[in-house]
Amino acid sequence: MSFKQWPLVRDLRFAQKCGRFLHGARKRRPDLDWDEYRRIARHFKADDMGSFAERGYLFQLASDLPAGAQVIEVGSWMGASTCFIAGGLKGTAARILAVDNFAGQSTCGEDSAWYDRHFRQLGVKSTLEIFRANFAALGLGARAEPLVSDSLAAARQLADRRGAIDFVFIDGDHSYAACKADIAAWAPFVGRGGIMAFHDFGSRATGVTQAIFEEIKLGRFAEIVGVAETIIAFRL
Numbered sequence: 001m002s003f004k005q006w007p008l009v010r011d012l013r014f015a016q017k018c019g020r021f022l023h024g025a026r027k028r029r030p031d032l033d034w035d036e037y038r039r040i041a042r043h044f045k046a047d048d049m050g051s052f053a054e055r056g057y058l059f060q061l062a063s064d065l066p067a068g069a070q071v072i073e074v075g076s077w078m079g080a081s082t083c084f085i086a087g088g089l090k091g092t093a094a095r096i097l098a099v100d101n102f103a104g105q106s107t108c109g110e111d112s113a114w115y116d117r118h119f120r121q122l123g124v125k126s127t128l129e130i131f132r133a134n135f136a137a138l139g140l141g142a143r144a145e146p147l148v149s150d151s152l153a154a155a156r157q158l159a160d161r162r163g164a165i166d167f168v169f170i171d172g173d174h175s176y177a178a179c180k181a182d183i184a185a186w187a188p189f190v191g192r193g194g195i196m197a198f199h200d201f202g203s204r205a206t207g208v209t210q211a212i213f214e215e216i217k218l219g220r221f222a223e224i225v226g227v228a229e230t231i232i233a234f235r236l
């Protein structure tokens with residue numbers, strides 16, 4: 001175990017980094033429940049799928065949705081981003097549907113190697129039970145429903161919900177072709193004025209960046225709502 005992974009060192013680093021982020025976040029958006037953000041961040045302090053700023057932005061986007069909002073996430077892994085979104089939602093009817101094969105099957109070569117390594121370390125073949133355990137531990141289970149499926153198959157299965165979703169967050173297969181296909185499949189689900197956001201824009205996942213750029217040029221999105229590190233959000 002590296003020095004940074006020692007529990008005490010990890011807790012100190014978490015307190016420092018999270019505190020620094022929250023100092024700015026509370027100033028920028030004093031209206032949001034940053035204690036809830038902190039509670040979720042503490043639970044996921046060992047997870048490295050996103051930064052404090054990126055997770056804070058997902059929490060903010062979800063908090064800004066109307067009460068009872070309906071959300072779809074494509075690519076949930078162990079549920080960290082899903083929990084930050086769920087934590088920001090309001091109203092008993094609000095839900096996030098988490099679409100993932102939960103087996104890391106991806107056409108993005110770089111990702112495949114990463115998943116193989118992580119599944120070997122985890123000693124499991126699916127992250128679904130870890131996803132469920134994370135939601136249960138945070139008491140957010142009533143807000144989320146995992147859908148074990150390939151992204152495009154799920155979009156076909158859920159066709160009757162087109163136009164009825166307030167927020168779609170895409171963080172699934174990072175290849176260019178898969179990201180283009182995800183945009184085409186999931187954009188029709190976003191109702192007028194709703195939000196579509198992506199992880200990994202401008203990151204080493206160049207296929208994602210290229211796919212989003214092309215869609216911007218094609219006029220797919222009405223406006224850019226905001227950017228936080230590698231998360232970019234659009235209004236449709």
Ligand SMILES: C[S@@+](CC[C@H](N)C(=O)[O-])C[C@H]1O[C@@H](n2cnc3c(N)ncnc32)[C@H](O)[C@@H]1O
Pocket residue numbers: 049050074075076077078079080081082099100101102103104105106107149150151152171172173174
């Ligand atoms: C980068 S991880 C998601 C991380 C998560 N959003 C977070 O921030 O905590 C990508 C996920 O997408 C899933 N995935 C990849 N390709 C997929 C596909 N075609 N259909 C469904 N899920 C897919 C993988 O199983 C993996 O769990």
